[in-house]
Amino acid sequence: MSWQATVEKTVTGLGLELVECERSAGGLLRVYIDRLPTVPESFVTVDDCERVTRQLQYVLEVEAVDYARLEVSSPGLDRPLNTxxxxxxxxxxxxxxxxxxxxQGRKKYRGLLQAGEQDxxxxxxxxxxxQEQVLNFQLDEVREARLVPVIDFKGRKAKPAAPSIPKKPDGDLTP
Incomplete structure (x- = not known):
């Protein structure tokens, strides 16, 4: 079994999706994981990355895969689309x-992704x-595709304030 198949089998066995894995110079093995699409609005946590890292360390040692350093992370806000x-x-x-x-003279496009008609x-x-334009394409025509990051600086919705304890006139906090 190849090292890529080993990584994929391990990640999917833990109930996660393998987005991408790569090897680079110096023995770095980088693995990008994501939650399965069955759980909407669910994101990869540090605990997920730690769990995958620990399992991969054992499996890669057993399979005698040579690497110097292992990195496991989420695919990020600009997640690649590979399949x-x-x-x-x-x-x-x-x-x-x-x-x-x-x-038509350009390679880079940004727009809303839609499924083509009838496959x-x-x-x-x-x-x-x-004045919308439409670009029809096949996956083999694409060098790279990534999600456009959506960043919300408004923060999370405010939590209701904790009930306050009324003060007595002498400054005592007991009710």
Whole structure:
């Protein structure tokens, strides 16, 4: 079994999705994991990364996979889309796509991802409202695709204030 298959089997066995794995110079093995799409609005936690790291350390040692350092993390806000399942999961989201060959003089496009009609690939709708353009493409025409990060600086909804204890006139806090 290849090291990639070993990593994928381990990650999926822990109930997570393997987004990407790569090896780089110096023996670094980098693994990106995500929650399964069956749990909406659920994100990878530090505990998930730690659990996968510990399991991979044991499995890779048993399988005699040579590596110097292991990194396990979430795919980040600009998550890559690598497979048809990734594209299907993120239909309706804004994505950045880089094509392998230029189309009408450009390779990079940003727009709303849609499924093509009758299994005819994928569509990207972009442009100003009322003047939208559509780019139809197949996965083999794409060099790289990533989600456009959505960042909300408004923060979480405010929690209700804790009930306050009334003060007595002499400054005593007991009710």
């Amino acid at each position: 048809a399942a990734h594209y299907a999961r993120f239909v309706g989201h804004e994505v950045d796509i880089t094509l392998r060959a230029p189309f 005819a690939g994928w569509r990207l709708v972009f442009g100003e409202a009322g």
